[in-house]
Amino acid sequence: MNTSASTSSAATLPRIAVLATGGTIAGSAPDASNTAGYQAGVIGVAQLLAAVPGLDAIAHIHAGQVASIDSKDMSLALWSTLAQRVNELLASDEIDGVVITHGTDTLEETAYCLHLAVKSAKPCVLTAAMRPASALSADGPLNLLNAVTLAASGAAAGQGVLVAFNNRIHCARDVVKVSTYAVDAFQSPEVGALGWVQDGRVEFQRKALRPHTVDTPFAAPAQWPLVEIVASYAGVSRVAVDALVAAGVRGIVVAGTGNGSIHGAVQQALADAAARGVAVVRASRVGSGHVMHNGAAKDDALGFVSAGTLNPYKARVLLLLALAAGIGEKAALQRLFDTY
Numbered sequence: 001m002n003t004s005a006s007t008s009s010a011a012t013l014p015r016i017a018v019l020a021t022g023g024t025i026a027g028s029a030p031d032a033s034n035t036a037g038y039q040a041g042v043i044g045v046a047q048l049l050a051a052v053p054g055l056d057a058i059a060h061i062h063a064g065q066v067a068s069i070d071s072k073d074m075s076l077a078l079w080s081t082l083a084q085r086v087n088e089l090l091a092s093d094e095i096d097g098v099v100i101t102h103g104t105d106t107l108e109e110t111a112y113c114l115h116l117a118v119k120s121a122k123p124c125v126l127t128a129a130m131r132p133a134s135a136l137s138a139d140g141p142l143n144l145l146n147a148v149t150l151a152a153s154g155a156a157a158g159q160g161v162l163v164a165f166n167n168r169i170h171c172a173r174d175v176v177k178v179s180t181y182a183v184d185a186f187q188s189p190e191v192g193a194l195g196w197v198q199d200g201r202v203e204f205q206r207k208a209l210r211p212h213t214v215d216t217p218f219a220a221p222a223q224w225p226l227v228e229i230v231a232s233y234a235g236v237s238r239v240a241v242d243a244l245v246a247a248g249v250r251g252i253v254v255a256g257t258g259n260g261s262i263h264g265a266v267q268q269a270l271a272d273a274a275a276r277g278v279a280v281v282r283a284s285r286v287g288s289g290h291v292m293h294n295g296a297a298k299d300d301a302l303g304f305v306s307a308g309t310l311n312p313y314k315a316r317v318l319l320l321l322a323l324a325a326g327i328g329e330k331a332a333l334q335r336l337f338d339t340y
């Protein structure tokens with residue numbers, strides 16, 4: 001598929017809400033060559049917008065500050081607030097699209113949560129930056145310009161939640177952070193970006209196939225279930241799984257080795273947890289590829305669900321939303337992982 005669009009004429013500018021949550025894009029360091037020793041989330045949305053020349057030729061901007069955090073501290077309560085705010089804005093006849101500025105560290109989790117919990121076909125685009133706003137060659141202003149350009153383009157409608165970063169357009173389900181420092185920090189492993197945005201032009205080269213937004217049964221709840229992630233690695237014990245079960249965990253995602261294989265000690269602990277009603281999802285720590293359901297002899301016997309192409313962090317998002325929607329039975333969960 002190849003869909004392209006340019007920005008609208010001044011008379012019919014789209015109305016785009018820009019919601020700021022913090023992150024490095026809103027970060028400030030003591031000097032311009034400092035790109036690591038900065039404080040994230042200290043610059044407000046008005047200053048972020050003021051650093052982007054030409055925005056007012058692309059859209060009428062409605063600015064809002066939802067949070068001012070380093071996204072390592074993202075909370076489930078803030079996801080609920082954000083989803084509610086986005087849903088209200090997109091339901092309004094006064095708004096044509098939403099852009100969210102976010103930290104890069106948990107962007108992929110927030111984006112996937114919104115991809116499942118936003119109930120609108122209007123554009124919703126997340127963006128971020130790897131360099132603080134105070135840095136030489138800060139990447140935030142161009143990323144923000146491109147995110148607004150994308151949200152203002154008709155081509156973004158109905159594509160689910162998108163991530164605009166370093167000129168590329170990614171699907172929220174696929175995108176992951178792949179570098180601790182590089183400006184080209186996001187990729188969509190196996191599938192690639194959906195398209196690109198550059199110099200006011202938006203071009204989609206493919207379309208995501210999995211259902212999202214208006215085509216899911218999910219909503220960000222007021223109360224979230226306890227769902228955690230454990231990893232499998234050489235010499236791991238069952239201590240963490242048993243502690244989580246004792247703490248009343250409702251779901252556990254395991255970041256397994258290879259094709260979601262699990263060390264025997266942890267596998268037994270997870271099977272015991274599943275037998276006690278905990279939802280157990282098998283994902284992989286590898287970073288690309290998929291974890292296939294391995295049938296009667298393994299997953300079915302042990303009570304596990306396989307995560308498919310979702311990494312452990314995104315698998316946790318889907319499991320959180322599924323349990324919050326009252327879906328916890330193993331076969332029903334497997335259908336969700338096979339579908340979304």
Ligand code: SIN
Pocket residue numbers: 022023024025040069070071072102103104105106128129130131
């Ligand atoms: C954060 O995630 O808030 C800090 C790191 C970043 O935005 O790059």
